[in-house]
Amino acid sequence: MSRCAFGFRASPEIWAKFFAKEPEPLYHDFFAMLMRVPGFVLEGDTLVAMQNARALHRAMNVMRTVQPQLRAQRMPAFRAYRRPRT
Secondary structure (H helix, E strand, O other): OOOOOEEEEOOHHHHHHHOOOOOOOOOOOHHHHHHHOOOOEEEEOHHHHHHOHHHHHHHHHHHHHHHHHHHHOOOOOOOOOOOOOO
């Protein structure tokens, strides 16, 4: 199984603000959140994350548009994933 080079960590409250229909200031964009929201953390290889920043930015915006549809279907948008112990 491959491992991720980077990931975001944040509380459910922070994710809820990001996925809000009209996000509060600083919660509208993951770059703003990285710089100004202490609970939003980029973990792992930041160089790889920034090399893929454009695609990452697009993916985050797509997730925001899909989120209301998932809520309507009562499907979780994110599931906690724990790596198997090795």
